[in-house]
Amino acid sequence: xxxxxxxxxxxxxxxxxxxxxxxxxxxxxxxYPTRGTGRQIRVYLEVRLP
Numbered sequence: 001x002x003x004x005x006x007x008x009x010x011x012x013x014x015x016x017x018x019x020x021x022x023x024x025x026x027x028x029x030x031x032y033p034t035r036g037t038g039r040q041i042r043v044y045l046e047v048r049l050p
Contacts, residue, residue: 003045006034012043023047 003019005012009031016028029044 001047001049003047005043005045006040008039009041012041016043016045019045019047022050024050 001023005015007015012031016025019025025045025047027044027046031041031043034040034042
């Protein structure tokens, strides 16, 4: 399963940490800036259901 997170850097880091407690996280991408929204970033995760 692939998940895209969009938010501030601290928010996405916290969300990744929480998701690793729930899912088997296979891969976490580098942060990418979002288009036209200023400080927000995108992070992509690939996870496997437990």
